[in-house]
Amino acid sequence: MDSNFAAAELDTHPAGELKYSRTIADLPCPKGRWFFGNSLELRGRQSHLTVAKWIREFGPFFRFDTMGTQLVVIADRDTADSILRDRPAGFRRSKGTKVVMNELSIGGVLTAEGDDWRRQRKLVMGGLSFEVVRNFFPTMVFMTERLMQRWKAALAEGRAIELHRDMKSLALDIIMGVATGHDLNTVGDDEKLLVDNIDSMMKRLEQRLVAIFPHWRHFKLPVDREVDRSIANVKQTLMAIIENTRERMREQPDLHQKPGNMLEAMIASSDNPESGFTEHELISNAILNVIGGEDTTANTLAWMINLLAENSAAAAALTSEVDMVLGDAAVAADWEQMKQLPYLEAAHSETQRLRAVAPLIGVVSNEDCVVAGIFIPKDTPIIVSTTGEGMDETYFPQHEQFKLERWIFEQKPHKEDDPARKLFPFGGGPRMCPGRFLALTQIKLVISMIMHNFELELEADAPPVEQVMNFFIGPSAVPVRLKLRA
Template structure:
């Protein structure tokens, strides 16, 4: 491990070998209350805003007290990068979050650790790599154009477009398509049960993660029973995908050697005893791919649309770029054109800086270590800020403004000046988000389609958009009207 996260064997005799100048008790932090500490200050769906406010107040590393146990928050980019890099050996997911996710049947590679994680990660990454995404690209384009047709018809009839709902439905169509090989057309199914169940799971996951007491383990309310039902129904839907895919692979045996999607690859692995990939691993990771692929990308696009509608100059620049690239085509159909959207990429980076859908990652230390010159005992809970120094005025002047131009350079900046090294929207290290390439491709296809075909009109009468943290952070609404361009 490097100097920011040093950790020898977790042995009391080795503590003196670590070099540090302070302990957790020496760190600054907000004043708490007797017995509870800071517990009552960190609940609710805007926890990320509270933690960000304290970063500005107490600096890049501070501590909280949760019922007598320390919690360390880190935003220094060097320390954050090192912490993420040292997963899964040096640091793991927090046990509390892993337990809560497991209670809602959300398992697989996202909660696995050690050798179990390595086994699952390899297969999941293979199912979402660049080649797979490129091969899926025509289907993604078809699904996006299907949504464009729906929107054009709605606008022509004077009907409002529910951007938040439709973006989630398209994300679900795409992830089920690339991962499961099925087209469920959730975009045109206004009451799609799978989408409703996934939304229900995320709401309950966020509420339980922010809860002060795990009451549902002793008394389940109607919302908890509904979440349990949703978890079962999502799993049943995935099992049906698996059953249909197994039947297809029996009819087309060549798919065992050359699987066409992630589910086929996982089935082939689970059928091979030497892979150690079980049917349970298969179901869990297939379920995870469906659940995890819907919320993150849809929220990222929703935030970008919100920000563009509030910044007409940026919207105009992006529209000019999409017009130049797409010409007479309604959306991008040629894979090679995906390289020609620098301003769109910059707008995405700026969106993640201001409205990261995963602003914090919870970790637990596997051994005694040193983080930012601070001694961290084994089993200490740590929260790292994926926005790093993104809201630091010294690093990003006018940091509250949406300025995609800050990500565009005539020459590649020096390492210390490179803004991409100051934030971590997809995590980092070996546990970098496996769906990163798929998400970036989908964002380019969908946002370029929107800006090329529509004008964005902000609904000035709508209430302010709130940042709501469930498991991921999304907008409370997308109060933007689409107007067909002429």
């Protein structure tokens, strides 16, 4: 921690005289190469690990250089929090990321700014609120149980279970269910075409974001044609659902006043010329939902399964908790049970600390400003680490280890000692992840179902699991077998 700079000291008043004690040039910077700077070290699928290594080496405030552009990294929790809170006025998302995402038809609220963002955010938040998730809980239980029955049948018939792909299917079914009221049942689809299409979009997104030359704007390679086909398939599925919903809303016009889910609310808005919500925004938010809702939650679940399989003491503690709460039921069926799982919540926090799926958030300053005593000129790209202090030995002794006890307290700790304050896996401020209630509920429901019904068996001789970045970070494999519990 850099104690010379008061954390959260954030001055964003362009008209006034800005007071600062150092400039970006004064910040430490990893040694780079001629012309390329540090960009070559960041090209692989593990660039987040390079940034994490630099945080350990240079501390919570440093810069790096990508071919002449200086990027500032902020890993100090309070300063990061202040930046994330000062959106959309003080900081925006990067325009380069927005352009690449929009080329792949991904955008919506995630890449919108100003009034466009406010309008879309209201609709998305309304569709994923705590209340909405609680009302949708019985359907989530049904979908989780459907997956469990499929796994039990697969084990009885000696068929292999693909845990990571099944997590993606379930996440897709759940987000589509809550947002549109449709049951896609991709869990029951052996081909998993839609899951593969989304995988292809995420892979291409990551490759294009780090590409030195944007070849796809000049000529298309087979991989670019493949992603075009994936986008067309995803759009076709969503357009059919949108058309179907429109038809229903024509038959029941009162749904325009009282929409039952996010899609109905968006259609009602796009049908109202005064709302400013366009057809294009409707489709891009529908695509964003399937992408944002699928990979994030599925990757977190996949990491959690790996970590629990590797840590038998933690798995045993979690199993006793879940057995006590669920009793004779195979799957949690009562919303209240979701509040009785402190070890499961601890397992989620430990997973996000050690294997965050979104460890870095990119922002750009809208004006000249001062952040923690550093003068930041207008249009400076900044990377905020959501887990920067999670690997700090002072706050998390034996930080490499997966230990649930560090999150279990007899009494809630004082604000300063609360480890939960050190991490913010869902971001912060007004743009904080609107899917967090849904994701956390799904994670509790699925992990409690797994621990209550199955044992996790680590595959012997499996190669080490790597962290792979496809925009979100996921495991290269889930080398874990499910065994039915006695």
